[in-house]
Amino acid sequence: MPKDSGIGASPKRREDIRFLTGLGQYTDDISLTGETHAVFARSQVATGIIKSIDTSAAENMPGVLAVFTGDDFVDVGGNPAGWLINSRDGEPMKEPKRPVLAHGKVRHVGDAYAAVIAETAEQARDAAEAIEADIDEQPAVVDMKSALAGGALVHDEIGTNQCFDWGWIEDNRAATDAAIKSAPHVTTLELVNNRLVPNAMEPRASTGVFDPGTGDYTLYTTSQNPHLTRLLICAFVLGIPENKLRVVAPDVGGGFGSKIYHYGEEALVLSAAKKLGRPVRWTASRSESFLTDAHGRDHVTKIEIACEKDGTFLAFRTETMANVGAYLSNFSTATPTFLHGTLMAGNYTVPTLYVNVKAVFTNTAPVDAYRGAGRPEATYSLERAIDKCAQELGMDPLALRRKNFIKPDQFPYAAAAGLEYDTGNYHALVDKLEELADLSGFEARRAATKATGKLRGIGVNTYIEACGIAPSNLVGVLGSRVGLYDAATVRVNATGNISVMVGAHSHGQGHETAFPQVVADMLGIDEGSIDIVHGDTSKIPFGMGTYGSRSLAVCGSAVVRATEKIINKAKKIAAHMMEASEQDVEFSEGQFSIAGTDKSVGFGDVALKAYIPHNFPIEDIEPGLEETAFYDPANFTYPAGAYACEVEVDPDTGKVTIDRFTAVDDFGNVINPMIVTGQVHGGLAQGIGQALLENCTYDENGQILSASFMDYAMPRASDLPLYTVDHSCQTPCTHNPLGVKGCGEAGAIGSPPAVVNAVINALHSGGHTDVTHIDMPVSPARVWAAMNS
Amino acid sequence: MKMTGSKQITASNEKVWQAILSAEVLQRCVPGCQEMSGSASEGFEATVVQKVGPVKATFKGQVTLSEMVQGQGLKLSGQGKGGAAGFAKGSATVTLTSTDGITILSYDVEAKVGGKLAQLGSRIIDGFAKKMADQFFERFRDAVENPEDQSTNETTEDDKKGWLTKLTC
Secondary structure (H helix, E strand, C coil): CCCCCCCCCCCCCCCCHHHHCCCCCCHHCCCCCCCEEEEEEEECCCEEEEEEEECCCCCCCCCEEEEEEEHHCCCCCCCCCCEEECCCCCCCCCCCCCCCCCEECCCCCCCEEEEECCCCHHHHHHHHHEEEEEEEEEECCCCHHHCCCCCCCCCCCHHCCEEEEEEECHHHHHHHHHHHHHHHHEEEEEEEEEEEEECCCCCCCEEEEEECCCCCEEEEECCHHHHHHHHHHHHHHHCCCCEEEEECCECCCCCCCCCCCCCCCHHHHHHHHHHHHHHHEECCCCCHHHCCCCCEEEEEEEEEEEEECCCEEEEEEEEEEEECCCCCCCCCCCCCCCCCHHHCCCCCCCCCEEEEEEECCCCCHHHCCCCCHHHHHHHHHHHHHHHHHHHHHCCCCHHHHHEEECCCHCCCEECCCCCCEECHHHHHHHHHHHHHHHHHHHHHHHHHHCCCCCCCEEEEEEECCCCCCCCCHHHHHHHHHHCCCEEEEECCCCCEEEEECCCCCCCCHHHHHHHHHHHHHHHCCHHHHHHCCCCCCCCCCCCCCCCCCCHHHHHHHHHHHHHHHHHHHHHHHHHHHCCCCHEEEEEEEEEECCCCCCCCHHHHHHHEEEEEEECCCCCCCCCCEEEEEECCCCCCEEEEEEEEEEEEECCCCCEEEEEEEEEEEEEEEEHHHHHHHHHHHHHHHHHHHHHCCCCCCCCCCCCEECCCCCCCCCHHHHHHEEEEEECCCCCCCHHHHCEEEECHHHHHHHHHHHHHHHHHHHHHHHHCCCCCCCCCCCCEEEHHHCCCC | CCEEEEEEEEECHHHHHHHCHEEEHHHCCCCEEEEEEEECCCCEEHHHHECCCEEHHHHHEEEEEEEEEEECCCEEEEECCCCHHHHEEEEEEEEEEEECCCCEEEEEEEEEEEEEHHHHHHHHHHHHHHHHHHHHHHHHHHHHHHCCCCCCCCCCCHHHHHHHHHCCC
C-alpha cells in the first residue's frame, strides 16, 4: 500500500494550484507605486572599444528620468567568481573585473553599456535606441583554439585568453601517462559538448526599491539564490550593508542554473532606485535572455581510455577546453573543474586518471553551471568513450561497464578522481535496467524496424554524480570562496500550525510539498498544517540556494535538525505539563506520553503552552517554540543511474526518433516519488534536447546566430518518448539524516550519452561501421552527413 | 558570407564607369534606397529601408569607393546602422572587362551582419544577401542600358505584400 502522507507518499504538488491557475506571483507581477522602467543599451558587436557614448538625445526624450553608463560605476566593485582555481603551476586563475555596465570596452554581443530609466518601458526603449554609442569594432575571438593560439585578447589587462590551466590530480599525471603509454589497448575520442541556452520559461527580471526614510533597499529578482545575491551585491559590487538590503525571489519560473548568479542588471536597478527615490523595474526580453543569461556546457574534449585486452580499465586521461565566455560568472570556474574533473572516474575502479582543463575567455556570453553543471560533461565524454572502447574490443557495452564497476561491497570507495563515494550498487542498477528496458527483446524490435526501412539502435550508459553540494570544509580546500551549508527555521505557532523557513529556493522542485512531508512525518501531524517560506532574506535565517541537487540533501537535513530541536524542547514542555521527568517523555504520532502511564499531551497542546506560558518554568525553558539549524554536509551525495535509449534512424533523412527511454536511478531514500519522477522527466527532456536539438551558435565574428526560438531548437513533447522511470534501487546516503541523494539533475546528466550511443549503434547496424562519433546535437543533417561521408 | 557573380552590360566601358561613380545611379540601384547624397570622391551617404525576415529597419550609412582604377574596377564598401535592428557591412570588388561595346561586370561580394539581424535572420541572411547583390547589379545593368527608365526603386513596398494583403488593403 502506498503511503498517503509523510515520507514516501506522493501528495500532489500544492504549489501547482497557483501555477496552473495563473495565480503565481513572479517578479514581473509585482507592481509598486511610483515605479519606473529600465531598458539596457547592449552591444551589437562581439567586442569593440567604447570611444564615446552620447546620451544627451536620450536624456531629453519624453519620460526619461536618468541614463546610466559604465562611467557611473567605475567606483563600485565587480561581480566576482565564487571559486578560485589555481593553475598547474600554482598561479591563481586570471580574474578580470566584471563591471555593472561595460566600461571602455564591450566584450560580447549583448554586453550592456548603458541603461535608461523612464516612466514607461516604451519610453525607456525609445530612449535607449537614441543613445549614440561610438563603438569601434575590434577583431573578436570566438573559437577556443584560436583564442589560446594568440588571437585577439578579450581582456587586454590580463595579457592572455587563458583563465587557468588546471590539472586533476596533478600527482597522478605521470602514472596516468605511463599507463596509457604501455597499455595493450587505448581508445581515443574527441568530442564537443555543445553550448546550450538555458531558456527558463520566465525571463530574468529585477525590481530595485530604495526607501529614503530608512535607507533600506529591497531587490525583487528572479533568483535561485537570494542570500548569495545579497552577499555578492553587498560585499563585492555596491557595498550596501547586508542589513540594509532585502532580496526577495518570489515565484521563479525555472532557472536550470541560469538564475543562481548575480547579474549586473540587479545592481543597476538598485543604484537607479536610490538615485531616483522611486522603484526601478526591468524584465528581460526573450532576445536579452538568449544574449545575456549564462549559457551552459561548451567543452571541447579529447579523452583516452587505457585498458587490458579483456577490457579492464587501466587509466583515463582527458584534455578539455572549457569556454567561460567574456566574463567569469559566479560558478563558472567551479563547473569545468571540481564539478567535472572529480567525476571522471565514473562508476568504475580505474586505478589512475588525469584531467586537464583549460578555461578560455572568448567574446561570447558568460558560460556557467547549467542543469548538471560539469557532471554531464564528465559523463558524456566518459560514457561515449567507453562505448567506443567496447566496439573496438568487440565487447558488449554493458558487460564492459559491469566488468569495471565498483562492487557493492567496496563502498565506501575512494575513487581515482579524489572523491569518496559513500554508497552505491551499480550492478543492481544495470540489472534493473536490463529488465525494465527489455534489453532481451531488442533484437526483435530491431528486426521489426528494419522491415520498415529504418535502423534501430540501442545505447546504454551509467553515470555517477556528486550532489548535495557541498561540504564546506572540502570545497574550501578546493577553492570555494563560500561555505555550502544550508539553514532552516521551524516556527511552531501558538495554534499548532507551522511555518518552515528554508534557505533553498523552490522554482519547480516542489519543496513546498516535499519539505512539509518530512516535518509532518517527524512530528506526526497533518502536513496540511505546515507551510514552507522561502525566497526572502528578511524572512529566512540564511541559505545558499538551490542548485547541484542540494535542496533536500542539505536544506532538508537542516529542516530535520531544526525539527529535532523542536521535539527536544517540546519534550521539556510536555514533561512540565505532565509533571514528569523529561527523560521519561516519549514522542510518537504527535503525542507526548510518559512510559508506563496513561498520561499524554498532544503536540498542539504543547505548542499552545509554549506561547501562553502561565505556570511555566521560565528559568529552565524559554517561552515560544521556534528553532533554527544550520547543516553542513559531511560529504557530497552520490546518486547514480543506468539509462537505456532506443532510437530509430531514417537513413533517407538522418532523422533520429527516440522510441524508448528507460532511466533507472538510485537517489537513496525518496520523500515524494511523484515529484522525483517529475524531476527525472524534466531532466531527461533537457538531456535529450541537448543530444538531439539544442545548439547555441556564434559566427566567426562573434554574432550569436541562434538567438530566438526560430533558430534554437527546444525539445517539444513530440520529440520525446514515454519514459520508463524507476528509482527503486535505493542505497541510502550514509551521512545525511534523510538518507537522500538528490534527483534534480540526474536526467540531464545521464541521458545525452545514451542517445548518441544509440544513434551510433543504429548506424553500425546499417553497415556504417566507420562512423565512430557524431557530435551533439545529432541533427538529421549531421547524421545524414555521417552516413554519406 | 561571400558571393561572386557577373553581369553582361551592353554599354561601353566608359559609360559603365561613369554610371558606377554616379550617386543618382547608385540610388536607383541599391535596393530599398530612399536617399543618397555625396560623390564618388568623398563617399556617399545613404538611407536604405529593408526587411530581413522579421526585422524591418531603416539603415543609415556610408558607401565609399576605393581601389579605383579607371575603367578597370573599384571596391564599393558600405556599412549601415539600423538602430535596434542591428547593422550590416559589406564590400563589393567590381572588375570591368569590355570588348566591342559589351562590358562584363564581375563582382566579388563580402557581407556581414550583426545585432538583431544576425540573431533573428541568420537562416535567411545568406539568401537575402545574394538577392540584394543580384538585384543591385541587375538594376545597375538596366540603369546603364536604359538610362531613361526611372522605375527601379519605386515599387518596393507593394511588391512585398502578398496577394492576400493586396486584396484586403
